[in-house]
Amino acid sequence: MTQVIKDSIKAFIIENFLFGDTSYDLQDDASLIENEVIDSTGVLELVAFIEDQFGFVMADADIVPANLDSVARITAFIAKHAEAPALNKMSA
Amino acid sequence: MRVEQFLENSARLQGGKTALVAGDKRFSYAQFDAAADRLASSLAAGGIVRGDRILVFMNNCWEAAISLFAILKAGATAVPVNPSTKADKLAYMIGNCEAAGILTQGKLLPVVSEARNIEPRKLFVASTTFRGTALGEGVADFETCLGGSGAKVDHRGIDVDLALLIYTSGSTGRPKGVMMTHRNVEAAATSITTYLENTADDIILNVLPLAFDYGLYQLLMAVKLGATIVLEASFAFPQAIFDRIREEGVTGFPLVPTMAAMILQMRDLEPDFLPSLRYITNTAAALPPAHIARLRELFPRATVYSMYGLTECKRCTYLPPAELDRRPGSVGIAIPNTEAFVVDDDGQLVTSGVSGELVIRGPHVMQGYWRNDEATNKMLRPGPNPWEKVLYTGDLFRTDEEGFLYFVGRKDDIIKTRGEKVAPKEVETVLHAHPGIAEAVVIGLPDPVLGQAIVAIVVLSDPALTQRDIIKHCAAHLEDFMVPRLIEFRGELPKTDTGKVSRRLAAETLEAAE
Numbered sequence: 001m002t003q004v005i006k007d008s009i010k011a012f013i014i015e016n017f018l019f020g021d022t023s024y025d026l027q028d029d030a031s032l033i034e035n036e037v038i039d040s041t042g043v044l045e046l047v048a049f050i051e052d053q054f055g056f057v058m059a060d061a062d063i064v065p066a067n068l069d070s071v072a073r074i075t076a077f078i079a080k081h082a083e084a085p086a087l088n089k090m091s092a
Numbered sequence: 093m094r095v096e097q098f099l100e101n102s103a104r105l106q107g108g109k110t111a112l113v114a115g116d117k118r119f120s121y122a123q124f125d126a127a128a129d130r131l132a133s134s135l136a137a138g139g140i141v142r143g144d145r146i147l148v149f150m151n152n153c154w155e156a157a158i159s160l161f162a163i164l165k166a167g168a169t170a171v172p173v174n175p176s177t178k179a180d181k182l183a184y185m186i187g188n189c190e191a192a193g194i195l196t197q198g199k200l201l202p203v204v205s206e207a208r209n210i211e212p213r214k215l216f217v218a219s220t221t222f223r224g225t226a227l228g229e230g231v232a233d234f235e236t237c238l239g240g241s242g243a244k245v246d247h248r249g250i251d252v253d254l255a256l257l258i259y260t261s262g263s264t265g266r267p268k269g270v271m272m273t274h275r276n277v278e279a280a281a282t283s284i285t286t287y288l289e290n291t292a293d294d295i296i297l298n299v300l301p302l303a304f305d306y307g308l309y310q311l312l313m314a315v316k317l318g319a320t321i322v323l324e325a326s327f328a329f330p331q332a333i334f335d336r337i338r339e340e341g342v343t344g345f346p347l348v349p350t351m352a353a354m355i356l357q358m359r360d361l362e363p364d365f366l367p368s369l370r371y372i373t374n375t376a377a378a379l380p381p382a383h384i385a386r387l388r389e390l391f392p393r394a395t396v397y398s399m400y401g402l403t404e405c406k407r408c409t410y411l412p413p414a415e416l417d418r419r420p421g422s423v424g425i426a427i428p429n430t431e432a433f434v435v436d437d438d439g440q441l442v443t444s445g446v447s448g449e450l451v452i453r454g455p456h457v458m459q460g461y462w463r464n465d466e467a468t469n470k471m472l473r474p475g476p477n478p479w480e481k482v483l484y485t486g487d488l489f490r491t492d493e494e495g496f497l498y499f500v501g502r503k504d505d506i507i508k509t510r511g512e513k514v515a516p517k518e519v520e521t522v523l524h525a526h527p528g529i530a531e532a533v534v535i536g537l538p539d540p541v542l543g544q545a546i547v548a549i550v551v552l553s554d555p556a557l558t559q560r561d562i563i564k565h566c567a568a569h570l571e572d573f574m575v576p577r578l579i580e581f582r583g584e585l586p587k588t589d590t591g592k593v594s595r596r597l598a599a600e601t602l603e604a605a606e
Contacts, residue, residue, distance in 0.1 A: 040350075043328045060358045063330075065332055
């Protein structure tokens with residue numbers, strides 16, 4: 001299941017922040033902020049995407065680097081919080 | 093006084109006090125001053141002399157803070173450059189100011205190399221390392237430079253020498269270098285810290301880029317006061333910044349309206365959640381009165397300062413906090429030891445309620461734009477006395493009956509987005525360089541978070557081009573904040589009766605479509 005989440009997050013980042021540039025070496029553990037993949041308003045877009053796609057609301061306290069500053073962290077966070085139906089819909 | 097003396101004085105008076113916090117690094121004033129001395133001696137050993145221009149191409153890291161003071165200690169002029177600047181613009185700046193050196197970070201070295209290919213000049217280059225990759229030939233290791241002798245550089249500079257050259261967007265599309273002497277900087281820093289009632293006990297958290305004068309002055313003012321500056325590179329995660337404010341007991345928090353909008357979008361904040369804050373400042377663009385009211389609810393102990401300024405004189409006005417309830421839409425009065433007045437097209441004072449151009453007089457007004465007399469003469473014009481020039485801001489203002497100032501609009505097309513100025517022409521030049529674009533016009537549309545969002549109206553010569561292709565092209569050539577958020581495709585551009593492309597008509601057609 002986490003692979004489905006990871007693919008979806010990667011696709012969103014590539015589409016929206018790398019302008020479809022699939023040649024960028026987007027490492028799972030690399031900081032998205034330090035590597036300037038996303039900026040401050042980009043985080044708001046990312047949060048909106050997660051809430052919309054995975055069917056849960058993120059508390060302010062969840063919007064922190066520990067949960068969102070790499071593909072791996074985002075994936076782990078979503079896997080912990082997402083409702084099963086939303087994930088099933090994704091893998092369907 | 094010269095600006096490096098801010099640091100030397102604070103180090104002498106309270107050497108053990110914390111001066112700078114960045115990430116997990118902490119510097120006392122004695123350590124900060126000594127590190128800047130060692131870097132300055134390495135710059136001198138590398139051939140840097142009085143009056144040389146040295147670029148600081150870094151994000152908000154401790155190395156940038158030390159570099160800025162080291163450059164001044166070497167007698168040179170610091171040129172802070174936004175780290176998202178792309179190679180062609182960086183090359184333009186290197187060539188325009190005839191730079192003698194550049195201090196940068198490993199991750200930005202590829203941009204520096206590309207810029208040097210475009211603008212080959214003899215440059216002293218020092219860089220931090222990045223993920224252990226070699227720095228390459230002709231690049232000094234920043235760490236090694238910090239191990240310089242530390243011998244004081246006997247540069248003989250005085251306070252009317254240039255301290256800073258700060259590039260700002262110009263309406264012609266090429267950035268212009270604002271020349272600020274040490275005396276200009278001291279005047280501005282003294283005035284601002286006076287009305288903010290800053291003391292050495294203040295702890296200021298700065299997330300604004302050091303390449304942006306609002307961010308840069310947080311550092312300069314903190315060091316002048318002997319206060320503490322906490323540098324952060326990004327406001328992407330406000331909660332992380334709030335944690336930092338709590339950990340460090342931060343008292344001063346400078347904002348731009350985009351940051352305020354991000355805070356106000358958060359859902360779970362309780363009033364008084366950051367009790368250490370003594371004051372909040374806002375400038376770059378006006379905060380809507382509703383946002384001011386909500387900020388005051390969230391930060392009941394903090395004094396809110398609404399301010400206005402431009403790089404050419406650093407800061408123009410501030411609203412004394414006691415006036416905030418009476419006139420929340422005002423940016424106030426001239427900052428201490430300066431004057432601000434509103435004039436008509438003939439340079440005559442207008443009466444209250446009448447719009448005109450804001451003119452600024454005082455010791456903080458720039459010396460002009462670097463080697464650009466034409467642009468300088470537009471902004472700096474004869475003042476009330478034969479020996480002085482005053483600054484015509486290009487901004488339209490009016491006053492109320494008690495003389496408080498209200499921003500009305502720009503005289504030109506400059507867009508304000510995320511608190512930064514963007515010349516539409518600069519974005520249009522990049523769009524026109526794309527072979528698939530026939531014509532383009534760029535405007536700013538109101539946006540609740542960005543202030544204004546950059547929108548490009550484009551006529552394609554290659555119909556296969558998509559919005560994503562065009563934004564990607566822009567992102568490769570422009571700083572992040574200059575990249576259009578939206579591309580609107582049209583068969584032709586809105587034109588006036590005389591056939592001239594009109595930004596005003598373009599904005600009207602887009603606003604009508606919303």
